[in-house]
Amino acid sequence: KAGVTQTPRYLIKTRGQQVTLSCSPISGHRSVSWYQQTPGQGLQFLFEYFSETQRNKGNFPGRFSGRQFSNSRSEMNVSTLELGDSALYLCASRSEGWSSDTGELFFGEGSRLTVL
Amino acid sequence: ILNVEQSPQSLHVQEGDSTNFTCSFPSSNFYALHWYRWETAKSPEALFVMTLNGDEKKKGRISATLNTKEGYSYLYIKGSQPEDSATYLCAFRDYKLSFGAGTTVTVRA
Numbered sequence: 001k002a003g004v005t006q007t008p009r010y011l012i013k014t015r016g017q018q019v020t021l022s023c024s025p026i027s028g029h030r031s032v033s034w035y036q037q038t039p040g041q042g043l044q045f046l047f048e049y050f051s052e053t054q055r056n057k058g059n060f061p062g063r064f065s066g067r068q069f070s071n072s073r074s075e076m077n078v079s080t081l082e083l084g085d086s087a088l089y090l091c092a093s094r095s096e097g098w099s100s101d102t103g104e105l106f107f108g109e110g111s112r113l114t115v116l
Numbered sequence: 117i118l119n120v121e122q123s124p125q126s127l128h129v130q131e132g133d134s135t136n137f138t139c140s141f142p143s144s145n146f147y148a149l150h151w152y153r154w155e156t157a158k159s160p161e162a163l164f165v166m167t168l169n170g171d172e173k174k175k176g177r178i179s180a181t182l183n184t185k186e187g188y189s190y191l192y193i194k195g196s197q198p199e200d201s202a203t204y205l206c207a208f209r210d211y212k213l214s215f216g217a218g219t220t221v222t223v224r225a
Contacts, residue, residue, distance in 0.1 A: 043160075
């Protein structure tokens, strides 16, 4: 069974640009969540999607957005990039959805974004 | 604001020794407490998901306990091995999953 796949793995952007990251969950998983990790910080929750609907959103500015497609693949977009957006962005999927909040997460290897 | 706290931030353990560390979290609106192991250059992997007060889980030499009333969980590693070197993350779920900053364990041979 293939794991969670994130693309691209590494990318470099300049301030003001925008970026789109992609996440393909484990087959059959309908819940996808995104996290940001910066040095010295824990994993910060960005948002969670289930069946193409945003279920929860973390405390990030509106420049951070996401969506989920009918095949459960998800994308997140960051517009007007700032230096502070340099981070590892992790995607995770799980098999449960609306009725269960206790399932473990399966993480991808992350997309490392550097903003110059 | 990180309301999930892990201590210590890091620790060094001699091979063969046992160790433990703590995760503290809010005692209200509790759904579950997760533990993950994150090895360098890999993805975080789930160790345990705990939901009931008094839960005890075990996987090999690693075990965890949960106290939801006082808001803490302990992770224990018995007879540490070099392959146990990793960052151990706990995460508290209310309406979302909030992670602590982790405890980085280095096992010296």
